[in-house]
Amino acid sequence: MSSVVETPAPPRFQPGDYKSDLKPVWCAGCGDFGVVSAMYRAMAELQLEPWNTVVVSGIGCSSRLPGYVEAYGFNSVHGRALPIATGIKVARPELNVVAVGGDGDGLAIGGNHFLHASRRNLDVFYVLMDNEIYGLTKGQAAPTTPSGDKTKSTFFGNPEPSVDPCELAISFGATWVARGFSGDMKGLVDLMVAGMSHRGFAFLNVMSPCVTWRGDDQFKVMKAKLRSLPEGYDRSSRAAAFAYTRETETLTTGVLYEAHEPSLLDRLEAQRTKAMEGHEGLTTEKVLKVFFPPF
């Protein structure tokens, strides 16, 4: 037994190592700065190797995030971050795949993909930066814009009810669902670490204010509503989680729901294993057996 206390080696990656050379073009005060900083820290905490990590997005202010992260990734097609992430993950299951984007990108044009990524329990960590508006196109209503709010496309007040993305994800089968706030760095880092470590579809809705199109005080308003989940909260219960969705007066952050179920890749792998039983390896005979099984 050695009595020498070893000083731990400094971690290989510091948060700053995940910062790319691009300078963000977000407006000063945009909530998305908080999200990208939290992502650097979470990646450092998990010591993710940049060359084994992919960050993909759709289109929007928030979707610029992959450009600011030192990893593989790209700013893809409006609304299509999740199908692209699916393609990447299925092709290269060993990569850490993170998808990011805005509320318009993920819930309007990409809403269908979001529902089905949840249902499939796709092995991807998805961060939705929810500013309750279309930022990049300069201020039209999004699916999360509260009913009644005036925006550039809802001049008479938003006539539509809004949607709570966490509620949607839980209903459709996502197995890790959390809500965070871009102004709460520590909380956000913890959520990201947990989300990135989850096996299956992990969905993090980050309330991330748009100072330009939702006004300077969106940050203050959100901050004043912040609450944590109560002591002893049972995150394995869908019913318990739903009590913290569609909030108006409060904004509860934390992991609302967590379950451990086979992910999409688990299921695909199980099918492959079963189908290959008895004819592993590709001899001609085996290939023929696959195409012409003896009936």
Add this chain to the structure above:
Amino acid sequence: MPALKERPKPFVLPEFCKGCGRCISACPKHCISMGTEINPQTGLTPVVLDLEHCNGCGLCIDACPEPYGLQQTPADADFELQDPEKLFGDRMSDAPEPVDIPNQVVPLPKMEPLVLKGNYAAAVGALLAGCRHFFGYPITPSTEGAELMAKLMPHLDGTFLQAVSEVATVNMMYGCGGAGMRSMTFTSSPGFSLMLEGISYMIGAEVPGVFINVMRGGPGLGNIAPEQADIKLCCRGLGHGNTHAIVLTPSTPQEMLDLTMLAFELTFKYRNPVIIASDGYLGQMTGKVSLPESMVKPGIPKWAVYGDLEHRRNLISSIYLSEVDLEKWNVVLNAKYASMQVEQRADLYMCDDAEVILVACTTPARTAKGAVQVLRSRGIKAGLFRPITVWPFPIEKLKTVLPNAKRIVVVEASNGQLEDELKIALANARIREYPEIEHVRHYGGVLPQMEEVILKVAAGQEVTV
């Protein structure tokens, strides 16, 4: 004891069986198997029944998702009955014959011209044309048009609905247009790409609608600067199938208004979508816009599926399962496209004696017009031929100026998409004698500059003054 009546056994109507096989698994007696022959009318492979062991349980009939796929054999089975018209009779309707409720023209008071952005001018044009349904998804540089609609529609008893994507938008227009209403959208290139599937459906089902594509730089996300690189989509690529639509190309805010009004007239005249191909520069450009002398209060066309007793008989669909029927329908549509040739429009500027014809539309046409003025001042006989419809290409007008032309220079912000339309039109009109076509082109949001047009033309041109 009365004899047990034998339960009727099923028979399959091959034209209505899609070969899904649900009946095969439903049958406990294994009487049904997948057929091997393709039905020529449907292109699908119907199931075949071998009823030796059939006990008439009817489970297959319950399993069949097609209303007419499997039927119970009538007592006096006579297989002429396989004709469903005879079997089920004609669909009866006692609805009255629908009639056209005509549009009304409402005079407008005289007004000073407004100073409007191109996109706003188009929105105003649509409102004056009686459009009261707007669907759209925000995309720069077209969004102001939608935003103005959001402000104005509720005041005019109209509806503004922000769709969740361009796919949703075009299908909302399909529904609204099918009801005979005037609907429109503003979009820009990536959004227009997404709408193409729906546009093909609208063309196939003869549903009107006006699409304003404020073209931007591509391919892909590209940028939000002006380009003309969707001309190929508008003229040659409106989704799948044999499709065409009139494509209008404005070049001033005034034309954004006028041509939008015209677009509504044409879309209902032909029951076919109409595309306005504008560009990012024109959409954002401000100019003086005079309002027309009258506006339109739309009626209801007699073909509309308006949803009341008068319109009960109407059907809107693009499905023709039999090849023979679909070919006939294509012939009808092709004849309609041919009839649209009379809508060719062009603006000729100083073309009468022109030896150098510049061909350009939308914003590059403004540049070309400036170039013509400078060239003329230098004694070069230049003129501008500006298509206002790029489909149908105004070849008849072009014919009138070709005899003098020694050079043709196409000025455009794309890789020759307007030039291709010109060449196709020349070929279709069997014009073989024309000067070699030259061009000034830019891409990706860069527009042709007046100086380079002048340089291009002046090079190799004898100055006569």
